Amino acid sequence: MEPLIKIEALTRAYQAGDVEVPVLRGIDLTIHPKEYVAIMGRSGAGKSTLMNIIGCLDRPTSGRYILDGCDVASLDDDALSSIRGRTIGFVFQSFHLLRNLSVVENVELPMEYQGVSPAARRERAVGLLERVGLGHRLDHLPAKLSGGERQRGAGARARSDQPRLIRADEPTGNLDSSARRKILDLFAELQDETGVTLIMVTHDDAIGQEAGRCVVVVDGRVAEDR
């Protein structure tokens, strides 16, 4: 099977005044479709930096990133945002449900971009929200939700557009254990149903165990891959 992600000798340095500060120092990583991968490591190790590159939000300083057969370095900004829209579902570290849209409209949004009809969008969005226990909050604005409800809404939105890849940066940070369980169940179910590839940054050993594979980043390099 062709890998979904192939990363070779990837580096990323940040410019701090006159000096370049290396953050990723030569990452090699191959991820196949349908894998569930936890990315772990200490604070500052470079996990979010790596995830931003994987998510096509940022570009490597050097090295190669092939996503779904496409060399990301060769893409201009438009092509990059198009591959991002087609391929990747996002669950951010802080959850960005759009403030001016109701919960159900937020979940419908990715499907709108994909040209799904309004009736079909609504039906699918309501179904997804009911499954995460938000059936009674459809018309609420995100500001009127609890943190856990917002997170579940974002999880429902991430699955509404059936992406090839879902990347989540600490999706369960700051959650109580039952909200955390719901998010993880949602991901597991999603993977069962659609075979999406999941890549999740986490500090949580339990999630590391749950994922089929655990990649530990130490000081900008892959120190362990098990």
Ligand SMILES: Nc1ncnc2c1ncn2[C@@H]1O[C@H](COP(=O)(O)OP(=O)(O)OP(=O)(O)O)[C@@H](O)[C@H]1O
């Ligand atoms: N935009 C930036 N400009 C300069 N330095 C940055 C920038 N973003 C991150 N860094 C630095 O890169 C290093 C890695 O940051 P990164 O956010 O990838 O860490 P992380 O592994 O996700 O940590 P955490 O677990 O705390 O989220 C840190 O030392 C950070 O200060």
Ligand SMILES: [Mg+2]
């Ligand atoms: Mg981070």
